Amino acid sequence: MIGRRQLLAGGAGLCLAGLGLASARSRAEEASFPVTFSDAEWRARLSGDQYAVLRQEATERPFSSPLNGQKRRGTYSCAGCDAQLYSSNAKYDSGTGWPSFYEALDGAVGTKTDYKLVVPRTEVHCATCGGHLGHIFDDGPPPTGKRHCINGVAMNFAAGARMG
Numbered sequence: 001m002i003g004r005r006q007l008l009a010g011g012a013g014l015c016l017a018g019l020g021l022a023s024a025r026s027r028a029e030e031a032s033f034p035v036t037f038s039d040a041e042w043r044a045r046l047s048g049d050q051y052a053v054l055r056q057e058a059t060e061r062p063f064s065s066p067l068n069g070q071k072r073r074g075t076y077s078c079a080g081c082d083a084q085l086y087s088s089n090a091k092y093d094s095g096t097g098w099p100s101f102y103e104a105l106d107g108a109v110g111t112k113t114d115y116k117l118v119v120p121r122t123e124v125h126c127a128t129c130g131g132h133l134g135h136i137f138d139d140g141p142p143p144t145g146k147r148h149c150i151n152g153v154a155m156n157f158a159a160g161a162r163m164g
């Protein structure tokens with residue numbers, strides 16, 4: 001009996017820890033990225049659509065981004081801070097209406113669990129400024145099997161070889 005009670009108590013503790021993490025998340029994020037701006041500064045730097053996606057985790061309409069059909073070789077960078085995020089090498093046509101990649105550049109993105117919908121999703125953001133990019137799903141192509149479903153408005157594309 002004692003063993004079971006300890007187990008239950010342990011489980012409840014984990015749940016509470018999880019809740020605490022979720023509510024503290026936005027504050028922690030703002031402080032923990034190399035590039036940070038105040039909310040007013042972000043509003044001034046970004047277009048309305050960029051701000052809604054990068055800073056408020058909005059999702060652009062499918063098939064609305066010109067980057068969706070972009071097939072040239074090049075690099076996709078964060079519209080918030082210019083950090084390089086994805087290579088055209090990893091881009092593929094997922095048919096979803098959003099630019100899709102099977103992997104990010106090394107260390108370029110971070111993830112967290114997003115509980116906005118009934119089914120938890122993996123949120124993906126710029127590791128440099130914390131700007132929201134999209135979500136990662138498990139129905140991507142080889143070699144990773146991942147689908148990084150990215151809002152085109154959150155990125156800029158530069159054709160040519162990757163810099164740096």
Ligand SMILES: [Zn+2]
Nearest residue numbers: 078081126129
């Ligand atoms: Zn960024």
